[in-house]
Amino acid sequence: MLSRLIRREPWTDRKAAALLGAVASLVLLIIVLMVGFVAVRAWPAIHANGYVKWLGPGGDVDKQLGSMIATGQHPPESAYHLRAWPLVYGTLLTTGVAVIVGLVFSIFCAIFIVEFAPARLRRVVVPAVRLLAAVPSVIYGLIGILVLAPFVGNHIISLDRKASVQNVVQLDGTGVLxxxxxxxxxxTPIMIAIVVDALRAIPTAWTEGASALGANRWEAIWTVSVRASRPAIVAAAVLATARALGEAVALSMVSGSRGFSPNPLDGITYIFEPIRPLAASMVENVDAMNAPAVKSSIYAFALLLLLSSFALSVGGFFAKLPMRRQGLRV
Structure with missing residues (x-):
């Protein structure tokens, strides 16, 4: 038996390609079936509200979801009425700002780790960053609700500011900020880890050549290493955005958990007002999924997140195409 295993001939390239192609096709089929399943379940809510109209403003989204619970097992079309703009707005606001801030920080942090950090510090920081990227999101939410939110509510938001909007919203520390x-x-740790690997992959001769042409160290890093790593930076931003879009538990804990659209005209109060993203809304309404109208609305939220992730992937792919001629292939 052992000799038979030792003498077994390796797979041919054609056989290996066929097997890997079958596995890839299976993954693609699972994704298509998943999207189709979600779309079918979301259709009643989307059809009743209009393909795009349900994403617009209009009324209190929390009351609209609450009223769906008592509509029975065979609700009329009017029971699906929903205007999800506050939830979409909360998703765009938290995800957009977090990704922009995190991307800027991750690029400069990765440059420091690769180019300036002493070897001893680098050996500690890199594993620490990877560990932070693997920490469960509920841990961050727990720290946010037990440490950050009380600090903001008790020491940053003044009593006068709380009183000025108490008839509209309650400022308790949880919210946009x-x-x-x-x-x-x-x-941010996800993006740092990816950008660090990309900068490490840049040939040393490239930066040395820039230095030989008269560029200082920072100019060589920025114009050569960072420029060549742009495809990896785009990939890092896409992966981080996809995770941010789907984050539910942590944001449910620290966002204020209210379907409210903060108004920038409120001034500094704006950053303390409560919100609730789409993913958090799905988690918080899961107990009401026995109501068909609520279930279909939650599936509509899920479909929107799936399509957003697909758009991110496609957009990231096309954004990297012109960069691959001068940089790394990611």
């Missing part, structure tokens, strides 16, 4: 801080801390 804490949600963005927690989400930024969650996704």
């Amino acid at each position: 804490v949600a963005i801080v927690v989400l930024t801390v969650m996704i």
Whole structure:
């Protein structure tokens, strides 16, 4: 038996390609079936509200979801009425700001780790960054709700500011600011790890050639290493954005958990007002999924997140195409 295993001939390239192609096709089929399944379940809510109209403003989204619970097992079309703009707005606000801030920080942090950090410090920082990227999101949410939110509510938001909006919203520390801080801390280690690997892959001769032409160290790093790593930076931003879009538990804990659209005209109060992203809304309404109208609305939220992730992947792919001629292939 052992001799038979030792003498077994290796697979041919054609056989290996066929097997790997079958596995890849299976993964693609699973994704298509998943999207189709979610789309079918979301259709009643989308059809009743209009393909795009349900994403717009209009009324209190929390009351609209709450009213769906008592509509029975065979609800009329009017029971699906929903205007999800506050949830979409909360998702765009938290994800967009967190990704922009995290991307800028991750690029400069990766440059320091690769180019300037002493070897001893690098051996400690790199594993620490990878560990932070693997920390469960609920841990960040727990720190946010027990440490950050009380600090903001008790020491940053004044009593006068709380009283000025108490008839509209309650400012207790949870809200836009804490949600963005927690989400930024969650996704930044992912981007740092990817950008660090990309900068390490840049041939030393490239930066040495720039230095030989008269560029100082920072100019060589920025114009050669960072420029060549742009495809990896785009990939890092796409992966971080996808995780931020789907983050539910942590943001449910620290965002204020209310379907409210903060108004920039409120001034500094804006960053303390509560919000609730789409993913957090799915988690918080899961107990009401026995109501068909609520279930279909939650599936509509899920479909929107799936399509957003697909758009991110496609956009990232096309964004990297012109960069691959001068940089790394990622």
